[in-house]
Amino acid sequence: MKSAESSHQKCDKSKSASLKIINSRKMASRLWTLFLFLASANHVYSAPYTTHLNRSCPYHNSCSPGVNQQHIERLLSYVDNEKQPCDDFYAYACGKWREKHGSDATATTMSEAQINENYAELFAELRHNSSYFEFPMFRKLATHFQDCLALDKPHLSRYLELLDHKLPESLKTTHWSELLAVLGQYGYHGHFVLLEVRWHNATHHMLFLLPHNHHLSLNLTPDIYDALSRHGLSDGAWPPYEQLREQFRLLEQNLTSLERSKIPDDSFTNRSLEEIQAEVPGVEWGRILRKQLNRTVGGNQAFQVDDLAAIKRLVEYLNQADNLLLNRYSLARFLSHLVSLPHNPLAEWSPGSKSLSLRCIRHMRRSLYLPMNYVYEHRFYAHRRRADELVIHRVFEQLQGQLELNLDNNPLNLSQELVSSLKAKVHFMRINVGNLPPNVSEQFYWEVDRRWIVGHDFYENHLNSLLFYYSVVSDLEGTKNQTERAIWYSFNMHQPEFPDNIDATPYFYCLGDIIFVPYSYVRLPFFHADFWPALLYGDLANTLGHEMMHALDTDLVDYDAWGHMSNFSDQLVLVPRYTDAVRCLNDSAVMLNERAADVSGSRLALHTYGGDWMDNPDDGRLYFLQFAHFFCGDEGDIYHDTGSQRLNYALSQVPKFAEVFGCQSGTGMNSAEQCPFW
Numbered sequence: 297m298k299s300a301e302s303s304h305q306k307c308d309k310s311k312s313a314s315l316k317i318i319n320s321r322k323m324a325s326r327l328w329t330l331f332l333f334l335a336s337a338n339h340v341y342s343a344p345y346t347t348h349l350n351r352s353c354p355y356h357n358s359c360s361p362g363v364n365q366q367h368i369e370r371l372l373s374y375v376d377n378e379k380q381p382c383d384d385f386y387a388y389a390c391g392k393w394r395e396k397h398g399s400d401a402t403a404t405t406m407s408e409a410q411i412n413e414n415y416a417e418l419f420a421e422l423r424h425n426s427s428y429f430e431f432p433m434f435r436k437l438a439t440h441f442q443d444c445l446a447l448d449k450p451h452l453s454r455y456l457e458l459l460d461h462k463l464p465e466s467l468k469t470t471h472w473s474e475l476l477a478v479l480g481q482y483g484y485h486g487h488f489v490l491l492e493v494r495w496h497n498a499t500h501h502m503l504f505l506l507p508h509n510h511h512l513s514l515n516l517t518p519d520i521y522d523a524l525s526r527h528g529l530s531d532g533a534w535p536p537y538e539q540l541r542e543q544f545r546l547l548e549q550n551l552t553s554l555e556r557s558k559i560p561d562d563s564f565t566n567r568s569l570e571e572i573q574a575e576v577p578g579v580e581w582g583r584i585l586r587k588q589l590n591r592t593v594g595g596n597q598a599f600q601v602d603d604l605a606a607i608k609r610l611v612e613y614l615n616q617a618d619n620l621l622l623n624r625y626s627l628a629r630f631l632s633h634l635v636s637l638p639h640n641p642l643a644e645w646s647p648g649s650k651s652l653s654l655r656c657i658r659h660m661r662r663s664l665y666l667p668m669n670y671v672y673e674h675r676f677y678a679h680r681r682r683a684d685e686l687v688i689h690r691v692f693e694q695l696q697g698q699l700e701l702n703l704d705n706n707p708l709n710l711s712q713e714l715v716s717s718l719k720a721k722v723h724f725m726r727i728n729v730g731n732l733p734p735n736v737s738e739q740f741y742w743e744v745d746r747r748w749i750v751g752h753d754f755y756e757n758h759l760n761s762l763l764f765y766y767s768v769v770s771d772l773e774g775t776k777n778q779t780e781r782a783i784w785y786s787f788n789m790h791q792p793e794f795p796d797n798i799d800a801t802p803y804f805y806c807l808g809d810i811i812f813v814p815y816s817y818v819r820l821p822f823f824h825a826d827f828w829p830a831l832l833y834g835d836l837a838n839t840l841g842h843e844m845m846h847a848l849d850t851d852l853v854d855y856d857a858w859g860h861m862s863n864f865s866d867q868l869v870l871v872p873r874y875t876d877a878v879r880c881l882n883d884s885a886v887m888l889n890e891r892a893a894d895v896s897g898s899r900l901a902l903h904t905y906g907g908d909w910m911d912n913p914d915d916g917r918l919y920f921l922q923f924a925h926f927f928c929g930d931e932g933d934i935y936h937d938t939g940s941q942r943l944n945y946a947l948s949q950v951p952k953f954a955e956v957f958g959c960q961s962g963t964g965m966n967s968a969e970q971c972p973f974w
């Protein structure tokens with residue numbers, strides 16, 4: 297059996313590889329280069345690709361020619377005409393990318409950098425213009441940002457000072473589980489026994505209980521040691537640095553020796569609080585839950601539990617270990633965790649750093665996801681939303697309809713039951729542009745604003761932002777109010793640890809059966825509501841197609857329309873045509889599920905939009921050039937092959953490409969065996 301949730305990481309499937317945000321100065325000079333180039337390169341515009349373009353505006357009355365013309369010039373500026381598109385399309389379409397943008401940039405990283413600049417611009421405005429303070433969030437974010445900018449140098453003991461009133465009087469006599477529950481309020485659950493609220497399916501969070509990952513250990517830096525020993529909380533003096541380090545090392549060694557009772561297979565079982573209490577009596581579970589969740593839970597409260605036997609052994613060990621040591625270890629781990637949260641400006645501190653403003657913004661985008669999205673929407677996006685959504689929702693629905701048809705035709709010869717389950721998954725799939733709850737009033741945001749407290753310095757604000765996030769999630773697990781649920785499950789309030797790269801391009805979230813389209817996507821070069829068909833479908837239809845196909849990829853196909861794990865892949869591997877198709881795609885060391893989404897997504901886009909108009913060579917070529925743009929400069933990561941591999945492979949699997957560019961069979965882009973996947 298597989299769990300309903302192995303990990304968030306695995307459930308979020310995006311199109312982009314990891315993200316290196318270029319800093320704004322570099323960015324500015326690169327943009328400058330681009331403008332210079334455009335100014336001097338008007339002759340490019342008369343090249344092929346543009347003479348007989350379809351200039352229709354598929355979803356609006358009219359589309360601004362200027363937007364399209366400028367974008368086409370930009371695409372053409374990256375083309376290396378010395379290269380043959382039929383040999384290596386990446387080399388052709390992205391040939392001049394590096395010389396313009398260097399080696400660490402992609403269109404995605406540049407777009408993200410622009411979003412960060414928008415925030416910087418907004419925070420500058422807020423210093424002079426208080427009219428925004430009539431709206432929720434703005435005032436608190438402005439204060440939070442100023443406090444972050446005022447950071448002098450790291451002062452980690454301040455975190456502990458602020459926790460003081462929540463910390464026990466004595467580290468020696470306080471049970472280790474109680475301190476863990478206090479830290480759990482801030483979303484910390486890194487060691488000993490993990491008790492956390494996780495997203496579970498399309499409508500619920502659940503409580504998860506599991507043994508810690510003993511492969512993760514503490515790096516006790518001198519800074520952390522310093523903060524601990526300086527702080528008043530103490531039963532006797534802290535041992536010297538080296539000695540404490542050694543004590544922690546031995547503790548970790550002992551914990552490691554309590555091996556899990558089985559190979560981790562991500563399988564969770566459903567248990568009630570009473571059952572857990574009966575099997576692991578060494579902890580007062582009800583009491584620590586009350587502390588961590590800020591509410592009382594009943595004995596029939598359901599949990600997803602992994603390896604209760606290992607938890608029992610851990611608890612027995614911890615209950616007889618030196619409590620003072622355990623609690624010191626917990627505090628050290630907590631500090632280490634806080635510093636390592638994404639973009640914490642205290643990490644890798646360098647005096648007088650010019651990039652503090654950017655770090656503060658990036659940190660706030662992670663730790664205050666909802667407030668930051670709200671102000672972005674209000675200041676930069678609201679006026680474009682209607683026009684954008686009209687286009688994006690229509691394209692999404694058309695792709696959905698096409699994919700349902702494809703499933704109905706059942707080329708893989710699946711059972712009717714499986715066909716209907718997969719169709720349901722496609723049919724009920726949702727899309728959210730901008731990732732805010734789509735249908736709420738200002739009142740909703742005022743209530744969020746009220747729950748979130750901004751204090752007097754970076755440390756206090758940081759802890760409060762964590763408290764805010766995790767208390768919302770904890771309440772969500774408990775609430776019976778269906779209206780509330782409908783709101784909170786219509787978007788994804790990213791946790792503070794959420795990876796930047798997933799948030800930078802659209803991604804499919806399997807527990808909610810929903811595609812999230814972030815702000816950094818709904819802008820040039822990827823999208824504009826005024827795009828002509830070749831530009832519009834060249835990226836949008838392919839990108840949404842890619843994300844939609846993640847619902848059926850080799851990893852995520854198992855989740856049903858409501859985010860529940862089922863046995864679809866067990867059924868699929870019994871179907872010969874399916875296993876043949878997978879084998880065909882999986883020809884070497886590739887990221888199979890990304891490849892499947894790339895290939896099937898491109899085919900889906902062409903099925904839906906590749907009508908006669910694309911036989912016009914200018915339109916066909918521009919369509920593929922726009923498709924290529926996303927991949928330029930992309931060096932891949934552990935989940936994704938390089939942009940060059942991905943682009944060339946995907947296009948070698950769509951015959952339309954060879955047709956449009958007139959590629960002879962046997963050329964690089966027209967020699968691959970055609971794999972009959974979805």
Ligand SMILES: *[C@@H]1O[C@H](CO)[C@@H](O)[C@H](O)[C@H]1NC(C)=O
Nearest residue numbers: 421424425426427428429430
């Ligand atoms: C202040 O911000 C408001 C939006 O809240 C805007 O309409 C107004 O033009 C701004 N005023 C100045 C002086 O920039």
Ligand SMILES: *[C@@H]1O[C@H](CO)[C@@H](O)[C@H](O)[C@H]1NC(C)=O
Nearest residue numbers: 496497498499500502858860
């Ligand atoms: C989601 O999980 C909860 C808790 O297990 C369950 O009660 C609920 O019915 C599930 N929701 C759906 C839509 O299946």
Ligand SMILES: *[C@@H]1O[C@H](CO)[C@@H](O)[C@H](O)[C@H]1NC(C)=O
Nearest residue numbers: 543546547548550617618621
């Ligand atoms: C580790 O375990 C050994 C033997 O069980 C015990 O003597 C020792 O005190 C433990 N060390 C720590 C740091 O708990």
Ligand SMILES: *[C@@H]1O[C@H](CO)[C@@H](O)[C@H](O)[C@H]1NC(C)=O
Nearest residue numbers: 566567568569596597598599
């Ligand atoms: C999980 O356990 C709880 C408490 O024992 C029970 O009420 C619930 O029905 C169970 N859910 C499932 C899906 O088994």
Ligand SMILES: *[C@@H]1O[C@H](CO)[C@@H](O)[C@H](O)[C@H]1NC(C)=O
Nearest residue numbers: 481589590591763764767768
């Ligand atoms: C805990 O609950 C109480 C009462 O419901 C509430 O007043 C308080 O703000 C909550 N604390 C947090 C951190 O949410």
Ligand SMILES: *[C@@H]1O[C@H](CO)[C@@H](O)[C@H](O)[C@H]1NC(C)=O
Nearest residue numbers: 708709710711712871872873
């Ligand atoms: C399709 O699958 C069914 C079993 O589900 C099998 O009886 C039938 O022969 C298959 N048809 C083809 C054309 O392979």
Ligand SMILES: *[C@@H]1O[C@H](CO)[C@@H](O)[C@H](O)[C@H]1NC(C)=O
Nearest residue numbers: 726733734735736782783786
């Ligand atoms: C938003 O609310 C309106 C009216 O209250 C309703 O007609 C519409 O279906 C809602 N949309 C969503 C996505 O919930």
Ligand SMILES: *[C@@H]1O[C@H](CO)[C@@H](O)[C@H](O)[C@H]1NC(C)=O
Nearest residue numbers: 740776777778779780781783
């Ligand atoms: C449920 O939540 C909505 C939205 O927050 C609120 O307006 C309503 O009063 C709540 N209903 C109950 C019964 O608490």
Ligand SMILES: *[C@@H]1O[C@H](CO)[C@@H](O)[C@H](O)[C@H]1NC(C)=O
Nearest residue numbers: 862863864865866867868870
């Ligand atoms: C999948 O689960 C269903 C019950 O939900 C069961 O009838 C079927 O045999 C399972 N199929 C496989 C291949 O495991």
Ligand SMILES: *[C@@H]1O[C@H](CO)[C@@H](O)[C@H](O)[C@H]1NC(C)=O
Nearest residue numbers: 850878879882883884885888
């Ligand atoms: C893909 O191929 C690799 C080795 O080439 C193999 O380890 C892996 O199991 C294959 N995956 C699937 C789903 O067939």
Ligand SMILES: *[C@@H]1O[C@H](CO)[C@@H](O)[C@H](O)[C@H]1NC(C)=O
Nearest residue numbers: 350351352354829907908909
């Ligand atoms: C232009 O493209 C659209 C597809 O969006 C198509 O419906 C229309 O027929 C095309 N017009 C011409 C003249 O090809």
Ligand SMILES: [Zn+2]
Nearest residue numbers: 309310311893
């Ligand atoms: Zn993907």
